[in-house]
Amino acid sequence: MNGWISAGRAAAALLRGRVPGQLVIQLTDRCNARCPQCGMRVTEGFDRSRLSMDEVRRLIDAAAEKGVQALSFTGGEPMMLFDDLAVLIRYAGAAGIPYIRTGTNGYFFMNRHRPGFRSRIARIVETLADTPIRNFWISVDSAVPHVHEAMRGFPGLVEGIRASLPLFHDAGIYPSLNLGINRNISEATMAIGPTAGDADPAADLDAFYERFRTGFRDFYRFAVEMGFTIVNSCYPMSIDEGDADEGDLSAVYAASAVDPVIRFSGAEKVQLFRALFDAIPEFRSQLRIFSPRTSVYTLCRQYEAAAPAPYPCRGGVDFFFVNAADGNTYPCGYRGDENLGKFWDLDLADRRNGTACTACDWECFRDPSELFGPVLEGISHPASLVRRLRKDATWRALWREDLRYYRACGYFNGREAPDYDRMRHF
Ligand code: SF4
């Protein structure tokens, strides 16, 4: 029933020229990890914040009233506030928001051999299972366990995740493995070594492609072997404020950095997205891979400055970010110069013609923008969609296949087991 209601709401939004709304609430910017690619790592010296429960409840009420369909609680590390988080997930579900997500850096999976491990995980699983959480992500940066653990600063983490996944599955929660793409995703990519970031290793782009293709394959194999059933990839978010390539971005969401491990030149990004694009089909029958190939294809074309142009991001139009430090709304985590004030005061009708932006690769906003783009275009400018469909047969085939695949994956419902019978056709 809930699915029908949300499908109806989504259709109504699209008919009004809108994409079903998404709100990312940064509960806190506190974190206990040491990820080199992130400005919120525990070693960064800045005053940490969290949103109060009353403020988040008010945000959720406003989101429900404005028809927001997808709500993400992010951090920092949101699980550091686990008891509050569970209350808020229940509150959002009761408010009628169907797609609720949160995730973790996995710190509580450490110390698998110490007393209390199993009961700690069981408590987390039971509590989450008693909420309407739809997707729970566990972020992992490398298929090489000791590398991932060193990047996080959490020894023994990978074995703890592996031992815990069956407990989640038994409770009807299928966590998603979230890869933050970086230069350390596997032994193959680590062999490339960090570059200065602005040098294009043009002589060796083919080798770069091969290594990343192997790297993505390694990562997907690692996901299967660990017991994950859903995988997502977060595209690299290196924001050099004032960098001409990235427009005038100013990150309010500090999950970005300029560390070489996360920096890629434009020419490297072309190869990176090509490698991901080519690796995905090899694993679509074994894993529910969220990354739509349409989106990866257009991102690749964007960095090649070739058609088709991606659809503009819905950040600041239908998708928004609420910052833990000031409780204010921004078009996304990376347009920190555009403070839109309190979300409950925001008139979404005024945002209908927001800036058409493609300034970064934030997958949370870019992927759904790309998937919903043709639907919106078909409603508002059908002739232009027909032209696009005719012009680029590759894009047309990809979009159709993504939609079929998403259906076969049950739209990535993390509360349902995968249907491998349907997925085997991919
Ligand atoms: S990437 Fe996530 S886990 Fe790592 S330091 Fe940043 S907020 Fe923490």
Ligand code: SF4
């Ligand atoms: S592309 Fe989207 S997420 Fe990136 S800066 Fe623009 S509005 Fe923000």
